Amino acid sequence: MKLTLHIWRQESPRTKGKFETYFLNDLDTHMSVPEMLDHLNEKLIKEEKDPIAFDSDCREGICGQCGFVINGHIHSPEKHATTCQTHLRSFKDGEELFLEPFRAKAFPIKKDLCIDRTALDRIIAKGGYISVNTGQAPEANSILINHDTAEAAFDAASCIGCGACVASCKNASAALFTAAKISHLALLPQGKMEANKRVKSMVSQMDMEGFGACSFTEACEAVCPQGISISHIVTMNREFWKE
């Protein structure tokens, strides 16, 4: 299989980047996208060129480390898939692909396709937890949780923190990411106690990091690898305005 790749190359956060073009004509349709880049990198290194820096770790769509934009698709042209779960069978032989990093003010580019998403950690630090110390917990079955509530909390908690929601948003809003955590914890009886404080401080940190506001275009849900629903944003807003 043949592909022409236009890949965003940027030396460091402060330098200017540009697309560079690479031709590959010995690809296998079962290769994943990161495996294609591994293959290209091996060639580049041997030609004494700088290999392409890209994030990727678990390669099974759960660690949230990978992700870039392929022909304008966040992560992947496939629905609810991460970049690492995207295989070349998703493309046509001879196709041209443009690969570029997730773009948002709050996600500075480190090098090429690698970005810095620590802003998301700083949002979690402002209350994305239940304040329980080790040793304080009561017997697990003393907290009953309705099956459907537990499932809904799980749906929200399944966020992998990849930042696709931010990259897909015309305002670069982290509303879906933030809402998923707020909703996960607010749904559970254990998390209700701190719900109000949590939503206020997490939302304020989200704004401080330079993420934009949510204007409800629903683009984030469409690209989220875990298919997290924008209904959690509604929950977040409701929690925010609660007294």
Add this chain to the structure above:
Amino acid sequence: MVDSKVPPGPIQEKWTKFKAQAKLINPSNRRKYKVIVVGTGLAGSSAAASLSELGFQVDVFTFHESPRRAHSVAAQGGINAAKDYKNDGDSVWRMFYDTIKGGDFRSREANVYRMAECSLSLIDQAVAQGVPFAREYSGYLSNRSFGGVQVSRTFYARGQTGQQLLQGAYQALIRQTEVGQVKLFNRHEMLDLVVDQGKTNGIISRNLDTGEMKIHMADAVILATGGYGKIYYLSTLAMNCNATAIWRAHLRGAYFAAPSWTQFHPTSLPQLGEYQSKLTLMSESLRNDGRIWVPLKAGDNREPNTIPEGERDYYLERKYPSFGNLAPRDISSRAAKEQIDNGNGIGPLKNAVYLDFRDAIQREGIEVIKKRYGNLFDMYKKITGMDAYKTPMMISPSAHFSMGGLWVDYELMSNLEGLFVLGEANFADHGANRLGANSLLQACVDGYFIAPHTVMNYLAGMKPNINKDQKSGEMALQESKARINKLLEIKGSRTAEEFHKALGKILYQKCGLSRERNLLLEAKKELKALREEFYRELLVPGNASQFNLELEKAGRVEDYLGLAQLIVEDALQREESCGAHFRVEHQTSEGEAKRNDNTFKYVSVWESLPNEEYKLHKEDLEFLEIPLTERSYR
């Protein structure tokens, strides 16, 4: 002989007594002590959070961009606890028994008992943190069963249990950064351990974004850096999993126990081509409802659904009628290998077996199966493009979990004073084979419930922040810098990736699912040659003072090459079969692992000497509670 420091007394009372008698530090004095934690998976995050909640200063290092990306995140199936919520006869004792037997009598009784005991509070802790475990409609927690046991003691959050538990631990950790008790060093890799006269004083780190290298001193160091199955190149592990921290600690004097005991997971996706970089795991929980089979006739190329019942061999059900498809991992993997070696394998490379849900779907309906395994079936489809609701999954064994690791005593401290090793990075609880859903448990128990007591006990015996001789740190720093420069200066013609692939091939073929003296001797020679070639031919682009992913990789491969030699040494030395370590020369007439308790009832504990020589120490294992028996699942 090494001393495991197991406290005296009845096994049921050892841990309670240890805690009661452990030395304490006054809360207002705790902040004077600094503990370094390397690794932010379940063991590292939970230990760091718990220690800082107690009041210690904790510096946390991870090579990841965020602690939440650590590989605990990928564990799918579940976590065991002896809650006996099913009233099916479970107890701490039974879990202890199952784990000892599952580990083929090569683990330490006292540690295993403690893990089973602490499993009860761990579930409580996770629920309190908001981990959304599966629930019954009544609101109570739900359980399922896992390989190697006959009770249902596994708690789970769909197929993302590891991710959910890690979120809990990560959130606890992040909460401590907010109160200023934890200092987080993201994108920092530990390159060496600072040791002075047998005492651990700190670590050397490299900032992976800038290349800056630094000494960090502390009163104690905890390594929770996970397993090294990625040494086989093709494995279920993440691309960046590595042995660098534990291998460098080993070279500084920390003993390495049972390095060759690696578990091959029976239900991963098979390799399809040379370009492949990993083998994705499909949770073992699938074996609750899926039936494993191969065509009776070797080389049968028909579509699986057209092969009639009478021409299928459900070999696990046939060979192990009482455990069937839920036989433990080592046994299931070996049975699959046997079918593949006999030519009955399926798939394009004939390297797989079927895992079939046809009967379960007919029995329970597609909706029930979707609910149980939906995300796993989706993942299978994303990776293979195939629909497992309609056609059986193809699975094959893959390098997965390291039972071996740095040797630790009952307090999880290595032979180096002040060096603690937690989770998969240590050798302790799983013996020669780990039971499914025990790894998340061990990582959590080590971090939340054991290290806080044993680390405080250790620190209480010393003054905080004593003026340490900086010389050992300075020396280690210079050595690390020299090592990195050396890699860059080779300027050969082969990439780190190529060396890693070559290494993996040698280990898979000659020190994998089965081992044999002749092949191990060949592997030894080949590994030596490969390592020499590495230092002659390695090609690393760029320099040391920049963001350089290839340089990171090269350092990790270098350490893997060192560890691989010790792995083969260990496999050669152990002239018996036990658990995942299957020596072809030592098998029963039925082809099962044949232990030699007279000669090998010990853990091999290795010390590396200069010039690739190794000294063997032994930890004798005593089985006072559970009599040694042949492990049978028939």
